[in-house]
Amino acid sequence: GQSLEQPSEVTAVEGAIVQINCTYQTSGFYGLSWYQQHDGGAPTFLSYNALDGLEETGRFSSFLSRSDSYGYLLLQELQMKDSASYFCAGPTNYGQNFVFGPGTRLSVLP
Amino acid sequence: EAQVTQNPRYLITVTGKKLTVTCSQNMNHEYMSWYRQDPGLGLRQIYYSMNVEVTDKGDVPEGYKVSRKEKRNFPLILESPSPNQTSLYFCASSLSPQGDYEQYFGPGTRLTVT
Numbered sequence: 001g002q003s004l005e006q007p008s009e010v011t012a013v014e015g016a017i018v019q020i021n022c023t024y025q026t027s028g029f030y031g032l033s034w035y036q037q038h039d040g041g042a043p044t045f046l047s048y049n050a051l052d053g054l055e056e057t058g059r060f061s062s063f064l065s066r067s068d069s070y071g072y073l074l075l076q077e078l079q080m081k082d083s084a085s086y087f088c089a090g091p092t093n094y095g096q097n098f099v100f101g102p103g104t105r106l107s108v109l110p
Numbered sequence: 111e112a113q114v115t116q117n118p119r120y121l122i123t124v125t126g127k128k129l130t131v132t133c134s135q136n137m138n139h140e141y142m143s144w145y146r147q148d149p150g151l152g153l154r155q156i157y158y159s160m161n162v163e164v165t166d167k168g169d170v171p172e173g174y175k176v177s178r179k180e181k182r183n184f185p186l187i188l189e190s191p192s193p194n195q196t197s198l199y200f201c202a203s204s205l206s207p208q209g210d211y212e213q214y215f216g217p218g219t220r221l222t223v224t
Contacts, residue, residue: 008150030208042200043153045212087152091207096160097168098143098207102152 004088004101011107012078020073020104022088030091032071034062037103038084046073046086075106083108112137116201116216123191124224131186131219133201141204142184143168143213144176146197153200158207159184191223 004024012018022032031050035043049055049064049071061074075082089100114135123129135142140161145153145168155168159178173195175187184203188195201216 031210033210033212035213042215042217043202043213044215048210048212050209089153095208096166097158098155098213099169100145100153100155102150 004090004099006086006088006101006104008102009105009107011109013109014078014080016078017074017076018078018106020075020086020088020106022071022073022101024069024071024088024090024101026069026090026092029066030095032062032064033089034060034073035087035089035100036084037087043087078108080108080110082106112214114201114203114214114216116199116219118219119217120220122222122224125192126190129188129191129221131188131199131201131221133184133186133216134182135184135201135203135214136182137203137214138181139203139205139214140181141207141211141213142178143202143207144174144184144186145200145202146170146195147200147218148197156186156199191221193223195221196223197221 033048034046037043047062054063059076064071085103087100087103117132143158144156147153154170157176159165199219202213204213205211
């Protein structure tokens with residue numbers, strides 16, 4: 001099976017950079033994804049890493065180190081609208097069962 | 111418009127009264143899932159389906175049933191709801207659980223069992 005751990009809360013100011021970490025334990029690795037969820041909304045896909053390294057999508061980047069079972073989501077030039085919960089996630093159980101971390105609530109202050 | 115729809119959006123019911131939450135997607139996705147979301151626990155997968163007539167248990171399947179008779183529909187059935195099933199439920203679909211295939215989520219169903 002797979003379990004993922006994330007910090008429960010992170011706070012930063014507008015314009016800053018914030019990093020949300022995710023560590024995982026898994027019997028098989030099939031890639032790490034990140035999702036964003038605003039209060040009252042549904043999760044939406046942000047990024048995916050299958051290999052080690054950094055994937056960049058605009059202000060958001062995601063990093064993976066398979067040897068360390070560790071990844072992070074990097075948000076740059078923070079905006080108030082980035083206040084949301086962020087989840088790392090990935091498939092397990094021969095790639096069929098999908099598991100989410102507990103989520104990190106990001107608060108962006110003016 | 112590509113979307114996942116769920117109904118109802120809100121439901122208040124009593125213990126033991128059978129209910130069904132419907133889920134439908136229009137993207138011809140093979141993979142569909144049901145999740146429940148509770149504070150501090152993230153999203154936990156209840157059941158998933160790799161394709162028509164192929165379903166399997168996720169991490170928290172007790173008290174739930176599903177069926178996949180058509181590719182587009184994946185209803186969640188609570189035969190005898192209990193208060194501990196009060197939660198926010200999401201249906202999701204994707205081409206595959208692996209790779210960079212994003213999961214598309216429905217708007218959610220908030221269920222209260224009294």
